[in-house]
Amino acid sequence: MMSYIAILLLCSSPSAFTCGTKANPNSFVSLEACMEEVQQVAEYYRHRGLFSVGNCIKVKIGEPV
Numbered sequence: 001m002m003s004y005i006a007i008l009l010l011c012s013s014p015s016a017f018t019c020g021t022k023a024n025p026n027s028f029v030s031l032e033a034c035m036e037e038v039q040q041v042a043e044y045y046r047h048r049g050l051f052s053v054g055n056c057i058k059v060k061i062g063e064p065v
Helices: 031-047
Strands: 002-011 019-028 051-060
Touching: 002 031, 019 031, 019 051, 031 051
Parallel strands: none
Antiparallel strands: 002 019, 002 051
């Protein structure tokens, strides 16, 4: 079974030294739903003055990494 995990990179300035990552603890069954969540959360952080970009990572549920 395939699933998607939403990952964001959040930075307080353009410097990479100010960045951290955030992942949604829930998985999504479709890429579209995952990307919608990424866009909403990234916009939330942008309105609070952070630089934010995100993407969805495809994972296989129940298989070893």
